[in-house]
């Protein structure tokens with residue numbers, strides 16, 4: 214069974230304010246995309262990695278990920294970028310989709326996701342319980358309480374039976390889910406979870422970056 218991973222890294226990373234694609238921003242001296250790719254390959258359960266890069270930064274990205282199988286240009290949003298990566302792995306049976314921004318994800322999460330897909334689950338997401346009390350903004354500054362019971366925060370890598378993910382992307386049309394599991398659900402597919410890990414958090418803001426650097430130094 215061939216396991217391929219697609220790393221969507223074609224975003225601009227405006228919220229990080231680094232003035233360059235987020236995936237190329239360094240965490241303690243190593244670019245996020247480099248850490249993400251090495252983490253996937255280092256898990257020992259991933260055969261090849263395709264990085265989807267901003268079209269104007271292909272060369273720079275390729276230099277940052279010498280171990281990746283290929284670096285291909287991305288699309289206008291995340292869904293389009295993942296679809297372009299998916300087109301590059303015709304021989305895969307299992308596909309992982311992993312955000313470069315979750316570059317400190319431990320190997321155990323990667324292997325748990327792959328094991329669950331191999332066990333027959335077509336769509337698998339790592340998830341952790343939501344620790345905060347959650348409220349929904351309604352109108353005029355009012356909020357309403359959301360029952361926290363059973364609420365989970367979903368991470369990546371997300372793992373899929375390749376045929377199911379291809380069908381989900383083919384059917385996506387204008388439907389813009391924030392993750393690939395959402396596209397599978399939209400075609401009636403079932404999504405299961407495996408335990409995620411706080412270290413798989415997504416680096417979005419300068420504070421996240423500072424926390425990631427502290428984490429690397431502490432480990």
Ligand code: C5P
Nearest residue numbers: 221222223224288289290291294312313
């Ligand atoms: O912006 P956000 O952090 O939610 O993006 C999630 C992931 O999708 C990032 O890794 C980003 O690089 C990627 N992305 C992409 N192509 C786009 C937009 C975002 O690969 N056009």
